[in-house]
Amino acid sequence: MNRPSAPHRESDSTRGENVANASAGSKIKGLKCRECGRLYPAVAMHICEFCFGPLEVDYDYEAIAGRLSRRSIEEGPKSLWRYHELLPVTGAPTVGLHAGMTPLVHAKRLGKLLGLDNLYLKNDTVNHPTLSFKDRVVAVAMTRARELGFDTVACASTGNLANSVSAHAASVGMKCFVFIPHDLEAGKILGNLIYHPTVVAVRGNYDDVNRLCSEIGGEYPWAFVNINIRPYYAEGSKSLAFETAEQLGWRVPDQVVVPIASGSLLTKIWKGFQEFSKLGIVSSNPSLRVNGAQAEGCSPVYRAFVSGKNHLVPVKPNTIAKSLAIGNPADGFYSLDVVFKSKGAIAAATDPEIVEGMKLLAETEGIFAETAGGVTVASLKKLCEEGRIGRSDLTVAYITGNGLKTMEALTGALPEPVAIDASLSSFRKNVNPSN
Amino acid sequence: MTQMRLHLTFPEERVREPIVYEICRNFPVVVNIRRADISEDSGWMELEMDGELADLERTVAYLRDRGVVVAPIEKSILEG
Numbered sequence: 001m002n003r004p005s006a007p008h009r010e011s012d013s014t015r016g017e018n019v020a021n022a023s024a025g026s027k028i029k030g031l032k033c034r035e036c037g038r039l040y041p042a043v044a045m046h047i048c049e050f051c052f053g054p055l056e057v058d059y060d061y062e063a064i065a066g067r068l069s070r071r072s073i074e075e076g077p078k079s080l081w082r083y084h085e086l087l088p089v090t091g092a093p094t095v096g097l098h099a100g101m102t103p104l105v106h107a108k109r110l111g112k113l114l115g116l117d118n119l120y121l122k123n124d125t126v127n128h129p130t131l132s133f134k135d136r137v138v139a140v141a142m143t144r145a146r147e148l149g150f151d152t153v154a155c156a157s158t159g160n161l162a163n164s165v166s167a168h169a170a171s172v173g174m175k176c177f178v179f180i181p182h183d184l185e186a187g188k189i190l191g192n193l194i195y196h197p198t199v200v201a202v203r204g205n206y207d208d209v210n211r212l213c214s215e216i217g218g219e220y221p222w223a224f225v226n227i228n229i230r231p232y233y234a235e236g237s238k239s240l241a242f243e244t245a246e247q248l249g250w251r252v253p254d255q256v257v258v259p260i261a262s263g264s265l266l267t268k269i270w271k272g273f274q275e276f277s278k279l280g281i282v283s284s285n286p287s288l289r290v291n292g293a294q295a296e297g298c299s300p301v302y303r304a305f306v307s308g309k310n311h312l313v314p315v316k317p318n319t320i321a322k323s324l325a326i327g328n329p330a331d332g333f334y335s336l337d338v339v340f341k342s343k344g345a346i347a348a349a350t351d352p353e354i355v356e357g358m359k360l361l362a363e364t365e366g367i368f369a370e371t372a373g374g375v376t377v378a379s380l381k382k383l384c385e386e387g388r389i390g391r392s393d394l395t396v397a398y399i400t401g402n403g404l405k406t407m408e409a410l411t412g413a414l415p416e417p418v419a420i421d422a423s424l425s426s427f428r429k430n431v432n433p434s435n
Numbered sequence: 436m437t438q439m440r441l442h443l444t445f446p447e448e449r450v451r452e453p454i455v456y457e458i459c460r461n462f463p464v465v466v467n468i469r470r471a472d473i474s475e476d477s478g479w480m481e482l483e484m485d486g487e488l489a490d491l492e493r494t495v496a497y498l499r500d501r502g503v504v505v506a507p508i509e510k511s512i513l514e515g
């Protein structure tokens with residue numbers, strides 16, 4: 001069959017894999033359909049051939065339980081790879097060796113303003129090497145891709161994901177293709193070009209880019225991190241939950257606030273806490289509430305939450321929070337399900353509220369987050385005002401990217417410098433030393 | 436022949452209309468529904484469509500004209 005337009009065919013996307021290696025790991029049983037439960041080998045595929053449901057990594061928890069302990073974790077490297085047992089790779093990590101283990105900041109000043117005594121911020125603005133949580137998922141995706149025999153990696157992204165894939169590919173000499181819409185501002189791609197990937201600017205709108213990438217993902221023997229490698233890629237986000245629990249002294253928080261783009265991050269943080277509890281690494285916390293944060297200009301999950309429905313209506317994104325601007329989120333339904341199941345909530349922030357959130361975070365905690373961080377802080381504030389998060393709740397908010405990446409969002413939002421002449425008298429006249 | 440795997444989202448005003456019947460009648464494409472969830476006021480469907488590329492593209496354009504959101508099976512691939 002001639003399939004130039006086939007958005008996805010697993011037989012092609014699995015090319016280049018080492019199937020023997022794929023099934024050899026004693027902790028990975030294979031891939032499992034989230035909907036119908038059908039099993040597949042742990043190869044490069046992401047959709048159930050029978051029902052088109054998404055595939056997830058199926059772990060052998062019994063085998064893992066025999067090897068994993070707090071001590072074995074503490075003896076591991078100071079990176080996300082200390083949780084290697086619960087990540088979907090079979091051998092030693094080969095990509096992104098320094099990703100993860102970012103600070104968990106006790107945010108006393110921000111907490112005081114919001115009326116929270118136990119607020120913590122998981123600060124992925126300083127993740128290595130590209131300053132966003134994407135370094136976690138890409139480290140895992142590319143390590144797995146190399147295990148499966150791929151020599152080329154690809155993604156479709158306008159920001160953090162492209163940065164991370166390009167940098168990690170450069171670090172191990174993999175070929176790299178990044179797809180972007182043709183009308184993306186030049187400044188947005190400079191941070192990718194420095195790593196020398198092939199950047200393909202597609203003439204067309206976002207829908208056209210999506211469709212083309214889906215077709216390419218089925219046609220070329222590449223590791224497309226968020227298409228055929230997605231089951232592995234997504235698992236990297238669990239490390240945020242693992243680190244949070246360990247950094248809290250092996251505890252599960254009462255409340256978490258997580259930004260929602262595709263929805264995968266939120267569901268995987270939940271899964272990470274569940275896995276640690278199931279394996280006895282932490283005591284389970286039945287009162288854990290998983291809360292979501294969206295930008296109002298792209299809030300399909302928030303809208304479904306507010307309406308009490310589990311059907312998401314896709315939207316055309318219109319927000320300054322570009323890293324969260326996913327109008328038809330792949331895991332939107334599943335993230336909504338986690339929020340409902342955990343009795344959490346979802347809040348949404350307008351563009352001005354996002355900027356205020358960024359400023360509030362910087363002014364109180366000295367953390368300069370990108371717009372997604374502004375969404376998280378603004379949503380956290382709303383959840384507190386609505387009484388959904390209590391003063392004494394152990395609360396963790398996830399700050400997922402660095403503010404240096406979205407400087408344009410602050411244009412006109414910050415005060416001008418105080419201009420003075422180079423004289424003491426001018427200084428005395430213009431500057432109030434008590435400020 | 437070409438195959439497409441698609442995720443369709445139906446808005447409230449279209450959810451009661453026989454759109455799958457319409458595309459099968461109007462275009463030479465074979466539609467195979469794999470998964471769907473339709474309620475009174477919204478719904479989605481995942482299907483594969485086989486046909487000549489030009490016919491598939493005309494079918495997708497028709498669906499979009501009728502207000503159906505058509506996405507690849509992966510939905511939004513382009514990330515920030």
